[in-house]
Amino acid sequence: MNSTPQLTKKNVALEVRNLRVVFHTYAGVVKAIDGVNLTVHSKELLGLVGESGSGKSVTALAIAGLLPENAEVLEGEVLLRGKDLLKQSKKELRMARLTDIALVFQDPMTYLNPVMTIGTQITEIFTGNLKIYKDELIQSRLDQIENELRQETDPKKISKLNEEKTKLEIKKQNSSGISKKEGKRLAKLLAIEYLKLVKLPEPERVFKMYPFELSGGMRQRAMIAMALVRRPAVLLADEITTALDVTVQAQILKLIKELRDKVDAAIILITHDLGIVAETCDRVAVMYAGNIVEEGDVIEIFKNPLHPYTVGLFGAVPRPDIEKENLEPVPGSVPDLINPPSGCRFHPRCPKAFERCPKSKPPLIEYKPGHKVACFLYGG
Amino acid sequence: MKLYEYVIRRLVLMVFVLLAVSVIVFVITRGVPSPTYALAPYITPRMTDPQKLQTAVGLGIAEPSCPSWVDFTQSAPGCITPLYVQYFSWLKQVLSGNWGNSVIPSIGVGQSTWGLFVARFPYTAELAVAAALITVLFALPMGIVSATHNNKVPDHFSRIVALVGYSMPVFWLAFILQIIFVIYLTLTIHGNTFGLLPSSQTVGTDCALCIPNPGNINTYTGAPILDAILSLNPAYFWDALLALILPAITLAFSTLGALTRIVRSSMMEALRQDYILLARSKGLRERTVIYRHALKNALLPAITITGLILATLLGGAVVVEEVFSWPGVGQAALDASLFLDINFLELYTLVTALIIVVANLGVDVLYAFIDPRIRY
Numbered sequence: 001m002n003s004t005p006q007l008t009k010k011n012v013a014l015e016v017r018n019l020r021v022v023f024h025t026y027a028g029v030v031k032a033i034d035g036v037n038l039t040v041h042s043k044e045l046l047g048l049v050g051e052s053g054s055g056k057s058v059t060a061l062a063i064a065g066l067l068p069e070n071a072e073v074l075e076g077e078v079l080l081r082g083k084d085l086l087k088q089s090k091k092e093l094r095m096a097r098l099t100d101i102a103l104v105f106q107d108p109m110t111y112l113n114p115v116m117t118i119g120t121q122i123t124e125i126f127t128g129n130l131k132i133y134k135d136e137l138i139q140s141r142l143d144q145i146e147n148e149l150r151q152e153t154d155p156k157k158i159s160k161l162n163e164e165k166t167k168l169e170i171k172k173q174n175s176s177g178i179s180k181k182e183g184k185r186l187a188k189l190l191a192i193e194y195l196k197l198v199k200l201p202e203p204e205r206v207f208k209m210y211p212f213e214l215s216g217g218m219r220q221r222a223m224i225a226m227a228l229v230r231r232p233a234v235l236l237a238d239e240i241t242t243a244l245d246v247t248v249q250a251q252i253l254k255l256i257k258e259l260r261d262k263v264d265a266a267i268i269l270i271t272h273d274l275g276i277v278a279e280t281c282d283r284v285a286v287m288y289a290g291n292i293v294e295e296g297d298v299i300e301i302f303k304n305p306l307h308p309y310t311v312g313l314f315g316a317v318p319r320p321d322i323e324k325e326n327l328e329p330v331p332g333s334v335p336d337l338i339n340p341p342s343g344c345r346f347h348p349r350c351p352k353a354f355e356r357c358p359k360s361k362p363p364l365i366e367y368k369p370g371h372k373v374a375c376f377l378y379g380g
Numbered sequence: 381m382k383l384y385e386y387v388i389r390r391l392v393l394m395v396f397v398l399l400a401v402s403v404i405v406f407v408i409t410r411g412v413p414s415p416t417y418a419l420a421p422y423i424t425p426r427m428t429d430p431q432k433l434q435t436a437v438g439l440g441i442a443e444p445s446c447p448s449w450v451d452f453t454q455s456a457p458g459c460i461t462p463l464y465v466q467y468f469s470w471l472k473q474v475l476s477g478n479w480g481n482s483v484i485p486s487i488g489v490g491q492s493t494w495g496l497f498v499a500r501f502p503y504t505a506e507l508a509v510a511a512a513l514i515t516v517l518f519a520l521p522m523g524i525v526s527a528t529h530n531n532k533v534p535d536h537f538s539r540i541v542a543l544v545g546y547s548m549p550v551f552w553l554a555f556i557l558q559i560i561f562v563i564y565l566t567l568t569i570h571g572n573t574f575g576l577l578p579s580s581q582t583v584g585t586d587c588a589l590c591i592p593n594p595g596n597i598n599t600y601t602g603a604p605i606l607d608a609i610l611s612l613n614p615a616y617f618w619d620a621l622l623a624l625i626l627p628a629i630t631l632a633f634s635t636l637g638a639l640t641r642i643v644r645s646s647m648m649e650a651l652r653q654d655y656i657l658l659a660r661s662k663g664l665r666e667r668t669v670i671y672r673h674a675l676k677n678a679l680l681p682a683i684t685i686t687g688l689i690l691a692t693l694l695g696g697a698v699v700v701e702e703v704f705s706w707p708g709v710g711q712a713a714l715d716a717s718l719f720l721d722i723n724f725l726e727l728y729t730l731v732t733a734l735i736i737v738v739a740n741l742g743v744d745v746l747y748a749f750i751d752p753r754i755r756y
Contacts, residue, residue: 064661066657066660066661094663094664094665094666095663096663097660097661097662097663098662098663098664099663102661102662103658103661105654105657105658105661107654110653110654110655111654111655111657111658112655112658113655113658113659113673113676113677114655114677114751114752114753115676115677115750115751115752115753116672116673116676117752124662124664124668124672125662125663125664128664128665128668129663210752210753212752212753223658226658226662230662230663
């Protein structure tokens, strides 16, 4: 199992407070997200689980400011580096996406632009924003040169690298920007480094390839490289393994775990697969119908689930170690979010519901240190 | 398969397409009306009947065994050469470069059909290219703005422009423009009143903005604007450009709508795709998202339509050329069909078919450059 990072407040990467999002549709107002609270820390892997339609992806899009036009954020805060993203201008939001918040999506076939090479799709992040990325591009090339120098024995190449190093250091001191051509060259080298980092074979070749020339797993790795290359503070991974077959899934998850240690990102892994959460995450938040119903340490929640919905979810997963005649699905289905149930949105399906449940909404309370639950059975 | 292999294969196929077109054209022009029409360019009233018959025999239309001219004109049995035999002798003649003579009064009598066509085609090409350029220059931005400002003022505006252009009769628009720019908007220079723009393809003094006596140009290509540039004659260039404005705008306006609509819908389709969300999530500028990520994907259908538009325009805009007295092939084709100039109609139809086939091939080749998934 995973070593759990300390759950102190010292390095909170992203905090979502009381987020409420609705969608205006022809059928009515869909209350998709109803008061979500989330905290992720740097180098932490948080799993966000729930059924389809529980609002996991909407939460991710709301954090990145990429909600579709018919969505409206009613209230809430998304705090990143002490700033509320929801109150920022379009340009500031774009900057946040450029430098701090990265997304990786479900289907690597449709999310990569079919008519652009993998390389262009990575380097355009830098070449379109050379002013912002000048220092980072130069610094990462300098680091690359240091590494190469350590391994290089050919004196000719060493002198060549040293020459490049001096040139770059001058450019670094220089307050003026770098030329487009130089930016392109540096961006390419950085992109190839990250394609290597996500373990793509022959990164130089992949750089020049189009998405349709890659396999599903390779495309997903390329998309992860695209996200990580900006060194984001938060990585939102939305169902990144759903479209892949099981062996590739395992590889990608292993990669994500390894990368967590290499880059300082907080990772939110959105999934409906409890197995993935158990294997990969440090903490888990369970979503139901636009609410977080339970949140806590992975081991704690898997050992000791509190919320009836979480208990039901575990009952619905086949386990080879326990002999059962039938799986026990959670009765009923996801509620209609245009007219959601009053009070606790889970009460119509809850086996333990009592008279208080339909009347008011249970708050998310700390039942034990590091284990929060939103259910009246446990107070609140 | 390599691209050039594909192109060669298509070019070979093209020969068969053109042969099929030539059969259809031949049957329609020679088989349907009286066979004497094909003789029209070659006989004169002064000829005697035996001379006329001899000409017909020489052209491979009448059988040598035909007893008299009267029998021939009455299509007596055994007098007219079977159509398929006529076709092959015609094909042989045409392939050797002999398209016969023209009978269009005032513009073509006595001229060789090929010479007439070659002299007129550059005018049509000039007009077609200008109109296609205007179409693309306006339709592309209008379609894009329409898609990015869906259901807002710019969208409504461009949709109205597209719809109006689409549904307005071309000849009517041509007249309206002529009335405005030639009759209403006038300037008086040295006591003479001129319309702002010329109403026809003439170079010289019939408009206010024109430069009188622009001098002469050498004929390199036959297209006035191109020749003016090659002859380094700016005054002539200016006059030729002024003459081009009204017909080119008229033509462009009528083709603008189709392209705008196609660009709009394919842009909207592209902007809905997942890769646009990923592009935005990378923090790219909205400009980059629209013009790099969406537009490149939306261009394919637009290129198809543009290719077709250009091909159609190169085939000659009959109505516009007639209204603006534009000496192109479209105007000649209209006269040719009025005076039953079979030779010209045959040449005109075959060249139009050739242009469309080549344009389609060009579009297919362009596809491969724009979309890496398309390989031949």
